[in-house]
Amino acid sequence: MPVSIANSRLIYDALKACDVKIISALPETWLVHLIRMAEEDPDMTLVRLAKEEEGIGISAGAHLAGVNSALLMQNHGFFAAINPIVSLALLYKIPLLMLISYRGHMGEKDPWQTQGGLMTEPLLRALNIPTWHLTNPADVQRRIKDAQTLAHASLHPVAVLLSRELMWED
Amino acid sequence: MLRAAALEAIYPELEPHVVVTIMGAVAAELYTLGHRPNFFYLEHAMGLASSMGLGIALSMPGQKVIVLDGDGSLLMNLGTLSTMARYRPGNLLHIVFDNESLLSVGGFPTATSTGTDLAGIARASGIPVVKEAHTPESLKSAVSEALADNTLTTVISKVEAVGPKTFHMDLPLLENRFQFKRALEAMRRASTERGR
Numbered sequence: 062m063p064v065s066i067a068n069s070r071l072i073y074d075a076l077k078a079c080d081v082k083i084i085s086a087l088p089e090t091w092l093v094h095l096i097r098m099a100e101e102d103p104d105m106t107l108v109r110l111a112k113e114e115e116g117i118g119i120s121a122g123a124h125l126a127g128v129n130s131a132l133l134m135q136n137h138g139f140f141a142a143i144n145p146i147v148s149l150a151l152l153y154k155i156p157l158l159m160l161i162s163y164r165g166h167m168g169e170k171d172p173w174q175t176q177g178g179l180m181t182e183p184l185l186r187a188l189n190i191p192t193w194h195l196t197n198p199a200d201v202q203r204r205i206k207d208a209q210t211l212a213h214a215s216l217h218p219v220a221v222l223l224s225r226e227l228m229w230e231d
Numbered sequence: 232m233l234r235a236a237a238l239e240a241i242y243p244e245l246e247p248h249v250v251v252t253i254m255g256a257v258a259a260e261l262y263t264l265g266h267r268p269n270f271f272y273l274e275h276a277m278g279l280a281s282s283m284g285l286g287i288a289l290s291m292p293g294q295k296v297i298v299l300d301g302d303g304s305l306l307m308n309l310g311t312l313s314t315m316a317r318y319r320p321g322n323l324l325h326i327v328f329d330n331e332s333l334l335s336v337g338g339f340p341t342a343t344s345t346g347t348d349l350a351g352i353a354r355a356s357g358i359p360v361v362k363e364a365h366t367p368e369s370l371k372s373a374v375s376e377a378l379a380d381n382t383l384t385t386v387i388s389k390v391e392a393v394g395p396k397t398f399h400m401d402l403p404l405l406e407n408r409f410q411f412k413r414a415l416e417a418m419r420r421a422s423t424e425r426g427r
Contacts, residue, residue, distance in 0.1 A: 083289060106289050108318060111310025118279035122251075122286020125271070125412045127419060130286070149276035149283075153408045 063230040068198055069094035072160070072223070075205035076131050081158070082106060083123045085116035086133035091162040091228040095133055113138035117145035121155045129209070131158040136165065136181040137174075139220070146188060146218055156212035156219075158205075163194075163222040168229075185220050192220045195227050232366055234328050234390040235260045238299075240367035241326075244374045245270075245297055249287055249415065252299040253280045255335030256394030257328060261299065263395065266402060268414035274404050278308030281325055285315055288323035291415065293422045295322050295378055302329040302343045309352060312385070316357030321381040324374065325358075332392040353385040360384040 073095055076084070084099045085108040086092060099107040110116050116132045123130040134142070139161050150157050164171070165178020185192050191211055193204045205221060212219040234256065238245075242264050250270045252258045258272035273280045284298035305311070305327055315323065331344035343349060353361045360382050364370040370388050377384035 083286070108285070108289070108314065111313050112308075114279065114308065115282040115285075115311055115314055118276065118282025119286035119289070121279075122283040122288075123290045125283075125408070126287045126290035126415050127412075128290035145276045145279055149273070149279060152275055152404070154405060 064091055064094055065228055065230050066094050068201070068227050069098065071198055071201045072195075072205065073098040075202040077102075078202060079129060079131075079158070079206055079209045081129045081131045083108065083119065083128055083130040084133060085110055085119045085130065087113055087116075087135070087138050089135040089138070089162055089164075091164070091223060092133050092135070095160075113142040114145050117142050117149055117157065120157050121149050121153065124155055129158075131160060133160050135162045137177045140177065140180070140184065143184070143188070146190075150218050151188070154216035156216050158209050158212055159190075159218060159220045160205075161220055161222050162228065163224050166225065168225045181222070188218075190218050190220050192222060194222045194224055196224045198227065201227075232388070232390055233393060234330065234388075235395070236367050237328065237370050237388055237390060238264055240371045241374045244371070244378060248295040248297050248378075249291070249418070250297045250299065251280045251284045251287070253277070253301050253304045255301075255398055257299050257301060259395045259398045259400055262400045262402065268410045269418065271411040272400065272402070272404070272407055278304050278311070280304060281308065281311040281315065284323055284325065285311070285318070285320065287415070288320040289318065291419060292320065292322055293426075294415075294418055295324065296320075297324045297326065297374075300325060300327045302327065302331060302341050302349060303333045305349060306341055306343075306347070309356075312353050312356035312358060315383060316359070319357075319359055319383040321383060323383050324377045325383075325385040326370075326374070327385065327387050328390045329387055330390045330392040334392050334394050335398065338392060350385075350387040353387070358383060358385045362386045363388070365389045
């Protein structure tokens with residue numbers, strides 16, 4: 062499976078540098094190494110979800126309890142979580158650091174991912190969620206840190222889109 | 232039993248702990264009994280009170296966290312039972328008031344009115360202790376035991392589909408949110424100081 066281990070490590074290290082202590086996740090191909098790294102890290106609490114909606118609740122709880130968290134999800138998982146993003150995170154001014162694998166964008170070979178690829182950025186814009194694209198390994202640490210900083214300053218969700226260029230080695 | 236009577240019976244147990252409730256009747260009835268800064272009323276995001284409770288319980292292992300859930304809310308997020316069971320924080324207590332009804336939106340019957348068994352679902356999901364308590368006394372003892380046992384517990388309580396006259400609470404939701412976060416910070420500080 063040509064998911065980039067090196068770039069997954071960069072992303073994981075960036076989350077650690079942000080003092081993230083809880084990661085909630087639903088597996089998807091591009092996220093396998095990140096989830097494994099979280100599982101193998103004794104200082105990280107990994108919460109494997111049944112559905113991404115739950116992750117919004119868990120991150121909200123963690124924030125109110127004073128703990129930094131991050132969410133790992135596919136863009137279709139982001140779609141599944143839209144109601145609680147609106148009716149919990151936005152309503153209650155909860156910062157979220159959402160790392161979203163951007164399936165269905167340029168280079169996508171799986172036809173079933175393509176509709177979600179078309180809807181990802183329009184939905185993020187509709188929700189007024191600031192979004193960074195991660196394509197270049199050199200940007201990873203800075204952009205993830207900056208995303209978390211903005212989330213905490215604005216008490217608002219932010220999205221970091223994990224691109225094919227970063228995650229997939231063809 | 233009336234949920235208001237059930238809440239009154241367990242209020243002394245709730246008072247010192249972190250409490251997350253669902254919206255509507257449960258929130259209004261608890262608020263009426265006496266608001267505390269460590270009570271959070273999730274006024275929307277139906278189904279996610281238990282997920283929030285899990286997030287808090289995992290973040291503050293030294294603190295008891297009690298979720299007041301409902302049948303309609305839990306049916307919207309049944310996956311939460313499998314996720315709670317997977318991580319089974321011993322400091323989390325999940326109480327589900329089952330009035331077989333979506334009372335706060337007009338009283339439509341939920342699937343528990345036609346036989347869906349939430350206690351059975353909780354057990355089959357792997358929640359280590361599942362109890363049913365249908366009187367204020369049995370609920371009170373189930374809550375005391377769960378708090379003493381330090382084992383993840385779900386308690387299902389059948390209650391009448393009767394709510395308060397008004398759901399009004401003199402507490403804007405953002406005030407509740409910021410006050411609750413500060414209360415949790417203070418609890419964390421106090422437990423750190425106790426640990427020294």
